[in-house]
Amino acid sequence: MDELASPRGLRLRAPRSLVTGLWLLVLVAVWAVAVRVLKISEFILPSPGSVLEWIATRPGYFLTATLSTLRLTLVGFGVGIAVAIPVGFALAKIRWLERALYPLIVFLQTMPLITIVPVLVIWLGYGLTTTSILVAFSVFFPVSVNTILGVRSIPHNLFFVTRTMGAGPIQTFQYIDWPMALPYLMSGFRISLAVAIVVAVVSEFIASNDGLGYVALRGVRNRDTVQIVAAVLIAAALGVIINSAAQYIEQMILKKYRE
Amino acid sequence: MLATDVKSPTMSPQFHLSSPLARFMPPVLVVIGSLILWEFGSEWFELPKYLLPAPSEFMNRFVTDRGVLAYNFSATAYVVILGFAIATAIAIPLGLAIASYPSLNHNLFPLIVFFETIPKTITAPLFVVWLGFGLSPRIALTAVMTFFPILLNSIAGFSAINPRLNYITRSMGATPWQSFRFVRFPSAMPIIFAGMKMGMVYAVTGCVTAEFVGANEGLAALILQAADYMDVQLMFAAIFATAMLGMLLTGILLGVERWLMPWRRDL
């Protein structure tokens, strides 16, 4: 009877990427026609042709910028989860620590990160340190909160299983805590990776001299709408690629848990 | 990027906190502790006040500059609330429509995910170019940033409902509207609210970004203005106020959630 509940039937049609691709083509066509017919000036909205041309004439420039954004995303993500996971486990396991800090973490999560940028820049200057801290921050919250939720979701009795087998703390972590929290961690990763790329681009815009965000800032300074749109589009494409990759990896790792 | 990924923790007696006092005391103590550390830390570590003012200094500005801060606070709050409301008003019905028609879902969902991943913050300058100055680009950016998490969660919420629940209403002879009102909508609410909570954070971020790019009022405009006058204390006061705004609005949303969804109160 569960079969009835699952909307699986929907998925077995045309692959999603194809559908997306088609829609995007339609959108681009509408955009191109609109620019032409409505005589929208380059200044307001450049035609897709001129954006593509802009990118095509500077492949190296955009590649460098994209790689730099990618590097920032990954560094920030790495730092973020490297801090968030131990903190998450510590908070989930040590009750007084959780009581003291968890509400704060939840609340801090609602703080718009962008407001602390000027402070960070003053202290750390422009560049990878500042931007990766920003990215790491944005990664920290979803991952640590998910880690805590993951550990909390472990039925308490499950620890009885390993205790009667004589397991020590490390074995308990290895056989229960870690694998049980893993699905939560993975969804935390996926959520935060999507956030990370956005924050990466934005923090490059305001606190760095590399990457796609910087390219967009250049566009703003040069009053060059084409360049802004180009940077935004590439960032979007990068976001989609990273997201799909993350989703794929998550599916692979969590095969055991779902299916 | 669904907020539903975060499953609600299973109930276990270990997480029943005894009293509100026991619940709020520890975090409050931590906050007070860190403020004290900050206050005296700048003395102990010789942090220059013109870069990092002590809490007492910029908190003071909430008294002396309360007019300016209140004005800009309400300006930002106005844009955030309006943008958020617009986004919600469009996203939830659209989510319902998309969830209700599988073909629509199949076609649009990937596209929505695509747009969701576009870093919308850096499009702020474009919004100013397109919409001029004043409220419209700010509201637009706020709404656009808020829109997608709410839309995605509405779709998820309206799709996630157990189709067997319809058996109940059908065997009672319910009309489609009754089925929606009594089953589908309340079932979707928790997931939609999760999206709205996420959207609220985005809304504040969106508004602040738009203000950074072009606005003559609002907390971020105040931050820039203060930076121009090298008034670090006012800057911090404005930053603090922005954070408070985010928390306040999220808090209100949590309150509304509790009020609307009494069955989830003890989760």
Next chain:
Amino acid sequence: MADALEKRSVSITRLSGNVPQIHTTASTVKGTTPSLVEDGRRRFIAASELSKSFGGFQALGPVNIHIEEGEFVSILGPSGCGKSTLMLVVAGLLQPTKGHIEINGRVLKRSMTDVGIVFQDHLLLEFRTAFENVLLQQEIRGLDRNQIRKRAQELFGKLGLSGAESRYPRQLSGGMQQRVSIARALVHEPSVLLMDEPFGALDAISRTQIRHDLEALWMETRKSVLFITHSIEEAIGLSDRVLVMSNSPGRVVEEIRIDLPRPRPAYLGQYPEFAKYAQQIYKTFEKLGVYQFK
């Protein structure tokens, strides 16, 4: 046999005594089910050559079953044989692949509405309190609020749910959830009751208790009941007639009329008839390969 006859006549008396009441309810109930009370004829539910496939998979049948008015019929069968499917088809909630349902001589086209259903998975609305879940009947059917509230309160009392009115399903044990679901199926006094393993979530001891309570409740109102269960004891303890189903795709392979006096006690072993019925069912299952004893 004398007992059984006496019981039947009681049932009929009871029924005619009940007619006006059912009428009242039925007239306020929206829906398309033909009223079960009509010009004094023998009224019943009948399914002919019913079968159901999911995709290519044959989940049920073909089966022929019928329920007489005021009769308590149990369906007993191994897990996965299609009992729940049968119930949903009978209720008109699933379309049969072949065959059709007649209610009181008229073919059922949409879902039955003059019915109370206890689903195997309770299907309570998590966002309504136990009491509000029951009152849903009133809200959707547009029945009289006060009357239904009173009746719901009564049912909560009888089902041992007093005090749990304002708790949410999540805050109830599986057994209590199932009881709420039973109350919801009864509150609007439908003519037909369909119950899919209503005691599935209960422990054996509580099952015996609630079986007794349900029997008492049924003896008061004498609805037509289709009761699905795994428990031989329960089937014999409650029914007028037990239908035994084969392994998947389920067919009715045996029909046993239970002639035991009511109310029946907790421990049925004292009746030699019980042992006979039980033995017969065990044998059938063994023959069907449901049991494999080495």
Next chain:
Amino acid sequence: MADALEKRSVSITRLSGNVPQIHTTASTVKGTTPSLVEDGRRRFIAASELSKSFGGFQALGPVNIHIEEGEFVSILGPSGCGKSTLMLVVAGLLQPTKGHIEINGRVLKRSMTDVGIVFQDHLLLEFRTAFENVLLQQEIRGLDRNQIRKRAQELFGKLGLSGAESRYPRQLSGGMQQRVSIARALVHEPSVLLMDEPFGALDAISRTQIRHDLEALWMETRKSVLFITHSIEEAIGLSDRVLVMSNSPGRVVEEIRIDLPRPRPAYLGQYPEFAKYAQQIYKTFEKLGVYQFK
């Protein structure tokens, strides 16, 4: 009675035959439980004046119970009376509020490890296949891999789980999950077996089957077993001795020695002793107010 005596002597013979094997296992098992095999004395588990409170709430006891070596003891009691609590305390997984456990004369300080436990809620690890769940015993205890694999395969066969080895718990029915949990409790050949409603998730029909299978398995190895159940039939069908517990906070109010030959059949009603035992228990429950028949 003659049957019972014969059985007991078989059990003892079996046991001494088993001793070397248990020894081998026990020596490779990590943990602090004093070995149960010691200088030929009568070995047993004994709990004296055991009680347990959660917060201010008295959930159990005080109770005195003991299990002799190779004895199958069932605990029967209404829901919520503290049966699971009792088992967890006996296993050393919960600290008793009062009283203590002795194993083979030595007071239990930490959790037992020379034990196999079937928890009421299966407690399988969702990310391990059925087989890997069973092999967890080997990994954590550091036992010989091949030997345990072979034994696990054997158990899967006996428990009707062949073919389900590489499925994940969520791909198994509730009953299969419980069988895997039983296999996990048995694979390392512990001297003591604690089972908390191991058949709770099964439908009545499958329960009869698995009861039969468990009895066969136990007759081969004759572990000391503490078996918790709600089902009077199951308790009588499996045990050497049945302890009946009162309503919460649970105390042992009755002890019944079951003298029926083994293996016992699916339908126990044919034994007049069975009817006697069952009646006795029903009466006790009625006296305790567990049942309230109007």
Next chain:
Amino acid sequence: AEKMKVTLNWLPDNGSIGIIYADALGYYKDAGIDLDIEPGKGSGATSQLVAGGSTDVGLASASSAIGIASKGAPLKVIAPIYQVVDWGITSLKDTPITKPKDLEGKTIALAPGAADIPLFDTMLKLNGVDKSKVNIQMVSGAGGVPLLAEKQIDGISAAPGDVMIPLATKGIEAKQMFYKDWGAPLVGISLIARADKLEQNPELYKKFVDATLKGYSEVAKHPSAAVDALRERYPDAAPKEELMEELTKFDIPLFCTAGAPGIGAVPAATWTTTGEILTATFGSLGDGGIAAKHTESYLPAQLPACP
């Protein structure tokens, strides 16, 4: 060679062209400096970075630097580059704003984060215009241009190059009203540094200032080559024609004011008015007033001649 890091006022463009050209010509290397050039994000941020010590020397508008110095930061202006700001109000030719009084009732865009807000305020004050009668919109420089072109606003406060040139490329003629002509001359983009670092290594700073001033002098002499050098190093800078026009028309003339001894030093009178304007803006300039906020001790003995 000694390492040194300079933070520019903004992304590399005409404002910082002298430093980039000097580097291209090898002046810093010749002086024994291994220079790291870092683009900035506005004068305010650059001043804070210098004050925080994470960079050795900054290129920032004097008003920003003095603003933060007046709050106690040990910042000093060591060499003005743009001796006076030529910012002003740009308006369309058919709806011109030629005097401060014209601003009343008009909508004017001010860029947030730029240094011209105090200037604007001072000009209004000195010329008796009521600020409340001016409708001020905070819009970044890039955002303002199309708004002006579409007449959604009446004027933009900005450096003329930022506005005039993009307007010109769209074929729109514009008018400029300079702050400096309405009683508000203000020292413009300057080299700034922290007092303690200056004291620690005066020779290094002297060499740096010398090389930088020579760079700007060369820019004035060979603007085309300088723009080429800028664009070669930063290909994403604005197109050459735009840079050239801005540089020759608007920027080079500001390298010296009337009466200046050479590139890198302003007449004392300009410092005095700057002090007055900024005192009015910030309320107080802190210890030592304006005099304590700038120094000429790090200028070379021989200043490059005015262009």
